[in-house]
Amino acid sequence: MNNSLLHNLTILAIVFFIVACQSDNTIIDDSAEQPSVTSPVNSSLKRIDLNNRYYHIASPANFNNDKAYKLLLVFHGSGGSGIGMSGVAQFEQLSQDYLVVYAKSQEVEWNEGCDCNIAHRKGIDDLAYVEQVISDIKNNYRILDGEIYGVGFSQGALFSQNLLCNKSSLFKALAAVAAPMSKPLSQTCQITTPTNYLAIHGTADSVLPFQGLQHSNWALISSPAAIELIASLNQLHSPATQTQLSDDVTVNLYKSDSVINQLVAIDGGRHTWNYSSFNTSQYILDFFQQVSDFQLPQHASLIQTSNGLRQIRTMGSENTGPAVVLLSGFNKNFHSDSAWYALLQPLLAQDYRVHVIDSAGLGFSPYNPNGSYQLLADDLYQILVSLNEREISLVAFASSNITAQLFQAKYADDANIKINNMVWIDPDILLPHSIAFYKGYPVDWYEKYIVDLQPHIEDHYFTERSTQKIADETKEVQAMVPTEFSQLMDWDYYHAMVKRRLTIAGQKARAMNIAKYPSDLDAVADIKINNSIPITVIDSDFEQAQIDSADENIDVMIRWQQEGTTWSKEIATKTNGQYIPLNQAKHLVVFEHPEVIKSAIDHYMQ
The missing domain is CATH 3.40.50.1820 (Alpha/Beta hydrolase fold, catalytic domain)
Structure with missing residues (x-):
C-alpha cells in the first residue's frame, strides 16, 4: 500500500471513529454526501458545472442581483463534499453580505501542496480550479473589489494554506479550521501579498494534531509553529500577544496596521467545526468583517x-x-x-x-x-x-x-x-x-x-x-x-x-x-x-x-x-x-x- 493511500485511509478511519463515539460536538463526516448535522441545507444552494468540475453556490435571503457582495469560498475535508460543508458552516444564513461557494475537490482530497496525496499524484490543479471558480462568479455576479475570502476544514484547511502560500493575491483573508500545517508546504511557502489569516484548532485533535505529527511522507508542524511561520512570511515580526476569550479559548495574535494573523486554540477541543463554547462560523465572519475594506454598518x-x-x-x-x-x-x-x-x-x-x-x-x-x-x-x-x-x-x-x-x-x-x-x-x-x-x-x-x-x-x-x-x-x-x-x-x-x-x-x-x-x-x-x-x-x-x-x-x-x-x-x-x-x-x-x-x-x- 503506497503512502498517499495510507494517509487517506488513516484520516477517514479516525474521523469515522470520532463520529461514532462523540455526541457532544458537531463532527463533519467527510465521507458523507449529506451533512452530519440536523440543520437543513439552504434551499438556495445551486450546483454550477464548470469545465469538467462543479461547485455549489449559496445566496443569502433577499438576494438582489444588483447588490454587490463579498465572496466566500469554503473547502470541505477529506472525502467530504460542498453540500456537506454547507449544512455545517451555514455562512449564508449568518450574513447577508456574502455569496458563498461550497467547492468540491476532484479527488478524495484537495491538492494541499504537500506533494504527498492522490490529488498530487494525479496532477489535479486545485489552485487553477479556484481561480476558475472566482472568475466564473465574477462573470455572473457583482463582487466587491478585493473582498474575496476562503476557509477550509480539516484537509480543506491544509488546502486553504496552499492558497495562502501560492495565491495570496486573490484573497483578502483565509481561514483554516482543525488543521496545523503540512511540513512540506511550510518548507516551500512564499506569501507574495501579505494576507489576513485565521487558524482555529482544538488542542485535543487526534486526526490532525494540534502539536503536529512526525511522518516520513505527510508530516505536520504544530499549529503554534504554523502561525509563527505564517506571521513571519506576512512580515509580522513583532511578538504575538495572547488573549484569553474564555476559560478554554486562547487567541495568539500577530498584527500590523494592515494585516492580522491569529491562532484560536480551543483547550480540549477535538477534530470538529463547532465547539460547545465557541461558534466557529460566527467567529470567522467576525474576523473577515474586521479586516474588510467594506465594514458596512448594520442594514x-x-x-x-x-x-x-x-x-x-x-x-x-x-x-x-x-x-x-x-x-x-x-x-x-x-x-x-x-x-x-x-x-x-x-x-x-x-x-x-x-x-x-x-x-x-x-x-x-x-x-x-x-x-x-x-x-x-x-x-x-x-x-x-x-x-x-x-x-x-x-x-x-x-x-x-x-x-x-x-x-x-x-x-x-x-x-x-x-x-x-x-x-x-x-x-x-x-x-x-x-x-x-x-x-x-x-x-x-x-x-x-x-x-x-x-x-x-x-x-x-x-x-x-x-x-x-x-x-x-x-x-x-x-x-x-x-x-x-x-x-x-x-x-x-x-x-x-x-x-x-x-x-x-x-x-x-x-x-x-x-x-x-x-x-x-x-x-x-x-x-x-x-x-x-x-x-x-x-x-x-x-x-x-x-x-x-x-x-x-x-x-x-x-x-x-x-x-x-x-x-x-x-x-x-x-x-x-x-x-x-x-x-x-x-x-x-x-x-x-x-x-x-x-x-x-x-x-x-x-
Whole structure:
C-alpha cells in the first residue's frame, strides 16, 4: 500500500471513529454526501458545472442581483463534499453580505501542496480550479473589489494554506479550521501579498494534531509553529500577544496596521467545526468583517447603478405599503451623508419600510468625480427599480430637494414609480436671489480651486480641521436629540458615517460636491414644481442665527430668509401640501424635531 493511500485511509478511519463515539460536538463526516448535522441545507444552494468540475453556490435571503457582495469560498475535508460543508458552516444564513461557494475537490482530497496525496499524484490543479471558480462568479455576479475570502476544514484547511502560500493575491483573508500545517508546504511557502489569516484548532485533535505529527511522507508542524511561520512570511515580526476569550479559548495574535494573523486554540477541543463554547462560523465572519475594506454598518448594502455602487441602508423591511426614501443635503459644514438620518430612520422604520441613500463618495459609496445632486437623481431611479419599490414618499433634507425636484421632473410620469408625496425639510430656495446667495463664498472658492485642492486633500492637509469640525457637530447633535427618542438614536451608524467623512475619498467627495453645487442649482432653477404631488415644507428659522452673527451682507441674508418663507408657503399651498414652521429651531431638524417629520409623512401615507 503506497503512502498517499495510507494517509487517506488513516484520516477517514479516525474521523469515522470520532463520529461514532462523540455526541457532544458537531463532527463533519467527510465521507458523507449529506451533512452530519440536523440543520437543513439552504434551499438556495445551486450546483454550477464548470469545465469538467462543479461547485455549489449559496445566496443569502433577499438576494438582489444588483447588490454587490463579498465572496466566500469554503473547502470541505477529506472525502467530504460542498453540500456537506454547507449544512455545517451555514455562512449564508449568518450574513447577508456574502455569496458563498461550497467547492468540491476532484479527488478524495484537495491538492494541499504537500506533494504527498492522490490529488498530487494525479496532477489535479486545485489552485487553477479556484481561480476558475472566482472568475466564473465574477462573470455572473457583482463582487466587491478585493473582498474575496476562503476557509477550509480539516484537509480543506491544509488546502486553504496552499492558497495562502501560492495565491495570496486573490484573497483578502483565509481561514483554516482543525488543521496545523503540512511540513512540506511550510518548507516551500512564499506569501507574495501579505494576507489576513485565521487558524482555529482544538488542542485535543487526534486526526490532525494540534502539536503536529512526525511522518516520513505527510508530516505536520504544530499549529503554534504554523502561525509563527505564517506571521513571519506576512512580515509580522513583532511578538504575538495572547488573549484569553474564555476559560478554554486562547487567541495568539500577530498584527500590523494592515494585516492580522491569529491562532484560536480551543483547550480540549477535538477534530470538529463547532465547539460547545465557541461558534466557529460566527467567529470567522467576525474576523473577515474586521479586516474588510467594506465594514458596512448594520442594514447597509451596496447597490449597482450605471454610475457605480451606491450605499443604501434599509430598515423596516417587514412593513408593507409605500416606502419612505430619505435624501441628505448640506449642513453648515457641507456634510451631506446619511449620518443625518441616524435617528429619523429608526423612528420611521417602526411603521414604514425606509431606505436612505448615499450619493457618490459619501458613506461607503465609492468616489466618483462626477458625483452631484444631478447624478443622484438617476441613481435613485435605478435603485428604486432594483428594490422593486413602486410607490414612495420622498423626504429631502436641505439642498437634497435639488435631487427631489430633478427626480420628479424626470420620473413623475414613469410607470414604474409613483411619488405619493414629498417632504422638504429646510429646502434650498430655488429662486434667483437665493440661488445667487448659495453660489457665493465658500462655494465659488471651491468651484474655482477644486483641481488645485485635490493634491492637498490627498496629503491630509484638511484632515485635522475636518476632524475638529466633525467633533463640534457631534456635540451639537448630542445636545439636540430629544430625551424621549434617545433610545432610538443609532450612534453606531452615526459614527460609522462620520468616520467615512475623514477618509481621503470622503474629503474629496465633499469638496467635489461643493464645487458642483452651482451647476446643480442651475440644472434645477427653471424646473417648475409639479403641483400634482403634495409637498410638505418644514421650515425652521435657522437663518436668523446666521443673520444675527453676520458682519456683512445682512440685507442679502434677510431677503433670502423672507423669500424662503414666502416661496415655501406657496409650494405647500399650490401642491395641496402642508407648510410647517418651526420657531427657534436649528437647521438639523432631523435630530431636534423628528416627530414633526414623522407626523408630516403620516398625514399622507395614512
